[in-house]
Amino acid sequence: xxxxxxxxxxxxxxxxxxxxxxxxxxxxxxxxxxxxxxxxxxxxxxxxxxxxxxxxxxxxxxxxxxxxxxxxxxxxxxxxxxxxxxxxxxxxxxxxxxxxxxxxxxxxxxxxxxxxxxxxxxxxxxxxxxxxxxxxxxxxxxxxxxxxxxxxxxxxxxxxxxxxxxx
Amino acid sequence: xxxxxxxxxxxxxxxxxxxxxxxxxxxxxxxxxxxxxxxxxxxxxxxxxxxxxxxxxxxxxxxxxxxxxxxxxxxxxxxxxxxxxxxxxxxxxxxxxxxxxxxxxxxxxxxxxxxxxxxxxxxxxxxxxxxxxxxxxxxxxxxxxxxxxxxxxxxxxxxxxxxxxxxxxxxxxxxxxxxxxxxxxxxxxxxxxxxxxxxxxxxxxxxxxxxxxxxxxxxxxxxxxxxxxxxxxxxxxxxxxxxxxxxxxxxxxxxxxxxxxxxxxxxxxxxxxxxxxxxxxxxxxxxxxxxxx
Numbered sequence: 001x002x003x004x005x006x007x008x009x010x011x012x013x014x015x016x017x018x019x020x021x022x023x024x025x026x027x028x029x030x031x032x033x034x035x036x037x038x039x040x041x042x043x044x045x046x047x048x049x050x051x052x053x054x055x056x057x058x059x060x061x062x063x064x065x066x067x068x069x070x071x072x073x074x075x076x077x078x079x080x081x082x083x084x085x086x087x088x089x090x091x092x093x094x095x096x097x098x099x100x101x102x103x104x105x106x107x108x109x110x111x112x113x114x115x116x117x118x119x120x121x122x123x124x125x126x127x128x129x130x131x132x133x134x135x136x137x138x139x140x141x142x143x144x145x146x147x148x149x150x151x152x153x154x155x156x157x158x159x160x161x162x163x164x165x166x167x
Numbered sequence: 168x169x170x171x172x173x174x175x176x177x178x179x180x181x182x183x184x185x186x187x188x189x190x191x192x193x194x195x196x197x198x199x200x201x202x203x204x205x206x207x208x209x210x211x212x213x214x215x216x217x218x219x220x221x222x223x224x225x226x227x228x229x230x231x232x233x234x235x236x237x238x239x240x241x242x243x244x245x246x247x248x249x250x251x252x253x254x255x256x257x258x259x260x261x262x263x264x265x266x267x268x269x270x271x272x273x274x275x276x277x278x279x280x281x282x283x284x285x286x287x288x289x290x291x292x293x294x295x296x297x298x299x300x301x302x303x304x305x306x307x308x309x310x311x312x313x314x315x316x317x318x319x320x321x322x323x324x325x326x327x328x329x330x331x332x333x334x335x336x337x338x339x340x341x342x343x344x345x346x347x348x349x350x351x352x353x354x355x356x357x358x359x360x361x362x363x364x365x366x367x368x369x370x371x372x373x374x375x376x377x378x379x380x381x382x383x384x385x386x387x388x389x390x391x392x393x394x395x396x397x398x399x400x401x402x403x404x405x406x407x408x409x410x411x412x413x414x415x416x417x418x419x420x421x422x423x424x425x426x427x428x429x430x431x432x433x434x435x436x437x438x439x440x441x442x443x444x445x446x447x448x449x450x451x452x453x454x455x456x457x458x459x460x
């Protein structure tokens with residue numbers, strides 16, 4: 001067997017740790033043993049939010065130089081949220097390397113560094129679901145809706161949740 | 168302690184070092200250099216300043232006259248201090264007289280470092296692979312791994328130009344530097360300032376923003392911490408383009424003396440915003456750079 005790269009070794013270890021001790025509401029792992037660089041995740045909508053009862057699938061894509069560079073995370077199907085682009089890609093600080101700051105507001109300590117982990121990313125995404133950050137809007141329509149008509153925002157998300165549950 | 172004095176000197180008297188013409192450096196240190204370049208004679212650097220500030224030229228001549236004949240340049244990506252130091256650290260062990268002893272000493276120092284990182288709260292998972300890469304490289308000086316050659320100048324050069332290995336080593340040194348600063352807050356806290364706005368900073372915030380973050384250049388605090396953690400001596404020559412008030416041109420060295428055994432220091436060259444490696448030789452042993460090693 002060819003020696004595993006640093007990225008593969010690290011991904012495998014993170015997977016083992018997540019499988020052994022999964023954080024509540026989060027399931028994540030590589031799609032196959034042959035491709036450690038693509039992970040499927042299932043995130044439970046946080047309670048007391050309109051996302052409650054939803055199970056949201058997302059895909060993590062890791063670069064070859066992980067953990068020096070961060071992965072990207074995309075909800076599929078896309079999810080209505082101020083910090084999620086219309087195509088489902090998540091825009092939060094922990095997924096941005098220091099130095100790249102699309103919004104010119106992120107502090108380096110919030111951003112990706114190899115001392116972060118997949119678990120920390122997924123936990124950040126969970127808290128992002130519970131508490132949108134309108135300062136760094138990725139989806140302008142969702143931002144507006146969230147700010148101006150919270151009831152409609154909540155209604156649309158609940159409808160999405162019901163649809164994904166097949167109700 | 169010398170290193171403390173150096174830190175104090177820095178923040179009290181030499182602010183002009185930091186206010187120098189950054190444009191000069193921007194022009195001469197493009198970001199697309201190799202991570203680590205082959206050794207070159209100082210004349211190459213001198214030629215770049217010949218039409219500019221003549222004090223720089225005289226300082227380069229001073230270095231040559233004082234035995235620093237060569238320069239090994241590193242990419243100006245903000246990681247240059249860590250990368251220069253790591254390269255020079257391994258190279259010096261490789262070229263030392265008692266290789267076995269020096270490899271053993273380095274490995275034993277490095278093997279004591281995970282405890283420091285764990286103590287300040289880094290998970291083993293996030294740093295062990297980086298440390299393994301660094302330790303394996305040093306071990307290969309005396310003990311080739313199956314299927315991999317013994318460490319030669321060529322292999323060392325290639326390893327430091329391989330982004331994955333090179334950046335992993337840089338990352339480990341950043342985490343080690345951070346751990347050292349966090350473990351001795353009383354030594355470092357008075358010197359933790361935001362490099363751009365000059366405001367005092369909390370230890371953890373300083374470490375997260377200006378030590379652990381890739382691409383953030385090291386200053387005296389980081390250099391003091393890292394030389395202490397690695398137990399090494401490092402001399403940094405400041406090429407600042409300033410003559411003394413009496414018109415005499417020399418080069419000031421800032422010394423970080425943290426070796427526990429007597430040893431020659433590693434010599435680095437600092438120009439505002441950038442570090443390279445100084446060498447007493449002015450060219451590479453070309454056989455060691457022969458791809459047919």
